[in-house]
Amino acid sequence: MEAERKNVCIVGGGLVGSLCACFIAKRGYNVDLFEMRQDFRADATVLGRSINLALSHRGLEALERVGLREKVTKSGIPMHARMIHSLDGKTRPIPYGRTGQFIMSVDRMGLNGVLLTEAESQPNITIHFGHKLVSCDPTTGETVFSTDDSTVKRTYDLIVGCDGAFSAVRKSMMRHCRFDYEQRYIEHGYMEIAFPPSESGGHCMATNYLHIWPRNQFMLIALPNLDGSFTGTMFMPFELFDQLKSPEAVVKFYRDTFPDALELLGEKTVVDTILSLKALPLVSIRCQPYHLNDKMLIIGDAAHAMVPFYGQGMNCGFEDCIILDDLMQQFGHDFGKVLPAFTNSRVEDAHAIVDLALYNYIEMRQSVNSVTFLLRKKLDNALNWLLPNHWVPLYTMVTFSRTPYSRAITDRRWQDRVLGRLLCAAAVAASVCAACAAHRVGVTRALRTHWSQMAFRASRMIEGLRKA
Ligand SMILES: Cc1cc2nc3c(=O)[nH]c(=O)nc-3n(C[C@H](O)[C@H](O)[C@H](O)COP(=O)(O)OP(=O)(O)OC[C@H]3O[C@@H](n4cnc5c(N)ncnc54)[C@H](O)[C@@H]3O)c2cc1C
Numbered sequence: 454m455e456a457e458r459k460n461v462c463i464v465g466g467g468l469v470g471s472l473c474a475c476f477i478a479k480r481g482y483n484v485d486l487f488e489m490r491q492d493f494r495a496d497a498t499v500l501g502r503s504i505n506l507a508l509s510h511r512g513l514e515a516l517e518r519v520g521l522r523e524k525v526t527k528s529g530i531p532m533h534a535r536m537i538h539s540l541d542g543k544t545r546p547i548p549y550g551r552t553g554q555f556i557m558s559v560d561r562m563g564l565n566g567v568l569l570t571e572a573e574s575q576p577n578i579t580i581h582f583g584h585k586l587v588s589c590d591p592t593t594g595e596t597v598f599s600t601d602d603s604t605v606k607r608t609y610d611l612i613v614g615c616d617g618a619f620s621a622v623r624k625s626m627m628r629h630c631r632f633d634y635e636q637r638y639i640e641h642g643y644m645e646i647a648f649p650p651s652e653s654g655g656h657c658m659a660t661n662y663l664h665i666w667p668r669n670q671f672m673l674i675a676l677p678n679l680d681g682s683f684t685g686t687m688f689m690p691f692e693l694f695d696q697l698k699s700p701e702a703v704v705k706f707y708r709d710t711f712p713d714a715l716e717l718l719g720e721k722t723v724v725d726t727i728l729s730l731k732a733l734p735l736v737s738i739r740c741q742p743y744h745l746n747d748k749m750l751i752i753g754d755a756a757h758a759m760v761p762f763y764g765q766g767m768n769c770g771f772e773d774c775i776i777l778d779d780l781m782q783q784f785g786h787d788f789g790k791v792l793p794a795f796t797n798s799r800v801e802d803a804h805a806i807v808d809l810a811l812y813n814y815i816e817m818r819q820s821v822n823s824v825t826f827l828l829r830k831k832l833d834n835a836l837n838w839l840l841p842n843h844w845v846p847l848y849t850m851v852t853f854s855r856t857p858y859s860r861a862i863t864d865r866r867w868q869d870r871v872l873g874r875l876l877c878a879a880a881v882a883a884s885v886c887a888a889c890a891a892h893r894v895g896v897t898r899a900l901r902t903h904w905s906q907m908a909f910r911a912s913r914m915i916e917g918l919r920k921a
């Protein structure tokens with residue numbers, strides 16, 4: 454059967470579903486895109502709330518394929534480096550690498566709107582807002598959608614579930630095959646907080662940076678917006694959010710933990726935000742297979758929801774569209790070949806990035822403050838400068854290349870072994886130097902104790918890094 458006569462149902466008009474519709478339509482299929490929310494593109498309240506995301510190489514490559522890269526990047530802000538904020542208020546930039554290596558801060562709803570408008574402009578795509586999938590049959594391709602006042606039943610040659618972490622399509626798949634499924638909620642929640650523009654209307658901090666306040670258990674990041682504001686995201690244990698119940702407690706916490714951010718945000722913004730919003734949960738989902746028969750496929754968060762500590766969820770879902778497109782190029786309209794090939798080629802990598810994001814969360818929560826963050830990244834950059842073809846930092850492989858996620862992690866294990874030995878050697882050298890220096894200059898016992906404590910602390914910190 455030719456493409457023109459194949460009908461494809463895409464469930465979910467979020468970031469991945471709207472992009473996937475553009476890919477599938479480019480192949481000539483008739484696409485029905487169903488989104489349970491109403492069309493938010495004209496909704497000022499939704500558009501007014503700046504929530505942004507880091508768009509990087511994998512996502513940019515997918516946008517390139519459907520001719521949207523320029524349109525999206527011209528309304529984004531490049532971040533060429535991280536800006537690490539220390540407790541003492543000092544800030545230190547660490548470049549992401551060579552020129553041309555940057556991540557884009559893009560507005561989430563703006564990006565979703567661009568993708569929906571592009572999809573809507575295609576003659577073979579119809580978007581159905583206000584349609585919630587209630588059931589689908591992976592054997593017959595039958596779907597049932599509910600609207601405010603009716604039920605819509607349709608049958609399709611292919612159903613693609615892009616309906617997010619709590620996917621209804623995935624739920625139907627689980628009942629029809631030996632489906633492996635793991636879900637984990639982490640102890641941390643997140644809450645967005647808005648850094649207002651400066652009085653002059655510009656950005657209150659350096660613009661082209663991903664601002665990070667790493668405080669082990671507490672993390673704050675901020676990505677720039679076009680209007681001169683930053684959207685901050687706090688990641689903190691729910692039990693801490695629950696303790697911040699009074700303005701005094703909120704201000705004290707911020708003064709102790711993020712003092713420079715408090716100055717920029719203002720006490721009122723911090724108090725109003727934390728006392729009025731609810732921290733939201735973060736879930737990690739690993740599952741397989743991603744397909745059923747030749748009828749059903751899940752991609753994006755429906756297949757691999759991950760905690761956001763690597764900034765890869767959307768990028769991974771966008772890359773799913775590239776993988777699917779390549780397989781359609783290879784196998785044509787034979788979904789009986791395309792779909793199993795998608796599972797076979799994607800599961801390992803998707804699980805790898807889900808695990809990496811969780812690993813990075815655990816690592817940052819346990820042993821990453823501004824000193825250790827700086828040390829690691831400076832060491833990574835120095836080794837990459839020294840051995841450009843042999844030492845590519847993991848974050849660089851994940852963020853600035855399409856290295857399969859699973860291979861990036863395998864390479865990382867080698868790096869960890871080498872880095873571990875290097876850091877160990879550095880720790881020993883630091884301890885010996887401190888001891889020699891203490892002995893040589895004949896410092897008083899008190900100072901000698903202090904230095905040996907410093908040496909001991911240095912070796913402990915290095916040891917911690919090695920283990921991390
Ligand atoms: C705090 C935070 C920060 C993040 N930062 C980044 C980042 O910097 N970079 C990055 O790459 N990723 C980031 N992510 C991850 C990113 O947001 C997700 O990976 C991405 O939104 C997944 O897109 P999706 O379309 O697969 O799912 P979703 O965005 O969840 O969209 C699913 C869509 O399906 C619709 N839907 C759901 N159920 C039904 C149904 N039954 N019928 C019809 N429609 C339905 C929903 O309304 C929604 O529109 C972050 C996530 C969080 C929580």
Ligand SMILES: Cc1cnn(-c2ccc(OCc3ccccc3)c(C(=O)O)c2)c1-c1ccc(Cl)c(F)c1
Pocket residue numbers: 507535556663665672673674688761762763764813816817821826829830848
């Ligand atoms: C939104 C977004 C986009 N990318 N990243 C990101 C993620 C990890 C990174 O390093 C891993 C590492 C850091 C420190 C020690 C080891 C490894 C780096 C980096 O190297 O700059 C950047 C984030 C992000 C998301 C949440 C938090 Cl909490 C955060 F801090 C950053």
